Amino acid sequence: MVRGFNAWAIALAVAVPLVGGSPTHAGQVANAGLHAPYDQTRFGSKECVTGYEHGGEGILASMPDATKVALRRWDGFAAWEYGKAWVSHPLSAGKVVECQADGASRICRTTIRPCRQWLR
Secondary structure, eight states, X not given: OOTTOOHHHHHHHHHHHHHOOOTTSXXXXXXXXXXXXXXXXXXXXXXXXOSOOEEEEEEESSHHHHHXXXXXXXXXXXXXXXXXGGOOTTTOEEEEEEEEXXXXXXXXXXXXXXXXXXXX
């Protein structure tokens, strides 16, 4: 693996737009800072992308540091894909962080559905 290169996230970025729905589908985000239309659902005071999660990965010596890197990589990719309004860990949905030991390193991977404050 090349340091700083997250092939998993790039593969998702390439594959998901190919299977996306029609831009006119009801409930899709259009021209809201997103590079492509995605289905969204409102949950109380937030709206979240549905059926699509992004991932991030961090590899460092400690689990807390690896987790922070994984979350920062998710932040960067989600900000690029959706815009900064969609990057919020407290608002996000379906957050999963899994870590494992690999020798002296800890590998943490996260998957998160982007959400933003619902705009009325």
